Amino acid sequence: MKCRRCHAEAAVALPSHNSAFCPECFLDFFSRQVSRGIEEHGLMTKSDRVLAALSGGKDSLALMLELSRQGYDVTGLHIDLGIPGSSAEARAVVERFCARFGFRLIVRETAAEGLAIPDVKEAVKRPICSVCGKIKRHIFNRVAREGGFNVLATGHNLDDEVARLTSNTLRWDMGYLADQGPMLEDTEGFARKVKPLWRLTEYETANYAFLMGLENHYAPCPYSQGASFSTLKSMWIGLEEKMPGRKMHFYQGFLARGRSAFRAVAPADSEILAPCPSCGSPTSSDVCGYCRIRSLVLGRRHPGTSGSPQADGTAAGCQELDTSPAGK
Numbered sequence: 001m002k003c004r005r006c007h008a009e010a011a012v013a014l015p016s017h018n019s020a021f022c023p024e025c026f027l028d029f030f031s032r033q034v035s036r037g038i039e040e041h042g043l044m045t046k047s048d049r050v051l052a053a054l055s056g057g058k059d060s061l062a063l064m065l066e067l068s069r070q071g072y073d074v075t076g077l078h079i080d081l082g083i084p085g086s087s088a089e090a091r092a093v094v095e096r097f098c099a100r101f102g103f104r105l106i107v108r109e110t111a112a113e114g115l116a117i118p119d120v121k122e123a124v125k126r127p128i129c130s131v132c133g134k135i136k137r138h139i140f141n142r143v144a145r146e147g148g149f150n151v152l153a154t155g156h157n158l159d160d161e162v163a164r165l166t167s168n169t170l171r172w173d174m175g176y177l178a179d180q181g182p183m184l185e186d187t188e189g190f191a192r193k194v195k196p197l198w199r200l201t202e203y204e205t206a207n208y209a210f211l212m213g214l215e216n217h218y219a220p221c222p223y224s225q226g227a228s229f230s231t232l233k234s235m236w237i238g239l240e241e242k243m244p245g246r247k248m249h250f251y252q253g254f255l256a257r258g259r260s261a262f263r264a265v266a267p268a269d270s271e272i273l274a275p276c277p278s279c280g281s282p283t284s285s286d287v288c289g290y291c292r293i294r295s296l297v298l299g300r301r302h303p304g305t306s307g308s309p310q311a312d313g314t315a316a317g318c319q320e321l322d323t324s325p326a327g328k
Contacts, residue, residue: 012207015244023211030208033199034066041182043194044151050074051149051191053140054097054105056090056217058209059155061097063197065212067153068103074153075104077143079136082109082116083222090217097215106147108139114298121223123300124293128223131293138281138290144191156195159202162247163232165254178266181255189273189282201247202233 001010003022010020014029021029037043044050052064054076067074078094081087091107098105110116115135121128144152161180168176186192197205209216224230240247275281276288283289 011211012204014204016201016240016248017245026207027211030200030204031066031070033204034196035070037182037199038194038196043183043196044072044153044192046071046073048073048151049147049149050151050153051077051106051140051144051147052153053136053155054078054094055155056093056097057155058214058216058218059157059197059202059205061094061155061214061216062205062208062212063153063155064097064103065101065214066208067196068101075106075147075149077106077108077140079139080107080109080111081132082111083118086219086222087117089219093215093217106143108143110135110139113294115294117223119297120293123297129227132223134289135293138288141190142279142281145189150186150191152191152193154193154195155197155205157197157200157202157205158247158251159233159236160229161195161198162236162251163229165251166232166236167228174262174266177262178259181259187273187282189275198251199248 001013001020002008003010003025004019005025005028006022008022008025011023012026013020019029050067050072052060052067052074054060054064056078064074064076076094076098078091080091095105095107097103110120117128117132117135120131120135124131140152144150161182165177165180168180182195182198184193200208236247273282273284276283276291278287278291281288281290285292287295
């Protein structure tokens with residue numbers, strides 16, 4: 001099998017593109033897909049201050065590295081969830097990655113705010129993945145707001161987006177279907193959220209990480225067993241094997257034709273947002289969801305006790321590691 005571009009021996013076969021590439025040409029293909037995905041939806045510019053969420057997995061690390069290679073002003077953010085047998089390993093991978101490439105890194109520990117995920121799991125009688133997601137989204141946005149970052153970038157790839165779109169379609173969730181896409185615009189109190197890897201599959205990001213020699217944390221979260229996204233991803237893997245390119249056609253078709261249809265009929269968002277009295281984050285309730293979770297967890301541990309996270313730039317559990325050359 002020969003590389004489509006240079007006709008050298010191919011290393012990566014991409015049936016969905018009817019192509020195969022040698023290592024050098026594949027890395028160029030990956031870079032062009034990221035650039036094209038950013039440009040098609042105006043995700044960000046070189047003048048933006050970008051905060052990249054780093055879990056330690058291949059996708060988030062590939063995202064951070066590629067954005068830096070393309071000249072974006074990007075800083076990493078890792079949230080240590082305090083999960084035994086998982087979080088320490090993921091954090092160590094992120095710290096070594098940022099030290100290797102000289103990237104700025106901010107680390108937040110949920111345990112320092114009373115929200116180690118094992119404690120949350122014991123206190124909150126809801127699926128832990130959704131609660132964990134709410135906590136992480138709150139911290140992502142709070143760090144962005146406090147640090148002056150106007151863009152939040154995550155490593156969600158095409159497989160993630162197609163699985164989410166399928167899940168929303170199975171529920172006919174009008175609101176989520178109207179909003180889903182590579183970018184969620186900034187609103188008062190919320191940074192812009194972007195997914196620059198939306199044109200790339202998990203297989204493609206795995207090849208990029210391998211060819212770039214990236215160490216990554218690949219062990220699944222011990223609490224994620226039975227998550228519906230895993231089932232939907234497996235379903236799409238089988239479909240893609242039989243019908244190469246179907247994932248991209250499905251997602252692009254939704255962005256071009258489906259999303260506008262749902263936006264036209266989705267109920268208008270009439271919620272009025274106001275600062276949460278505990279932490280200052282925008283909320284449509286008396287107290288934001290993050291602070292309600294925190295109060296529940298702390299109340300279970302110490303009956304009659306509640307608390308709120310510090311709302312200033314020196315919040316507990318935050319440390320910034322400047323690992324870049326010459327402090328840059």
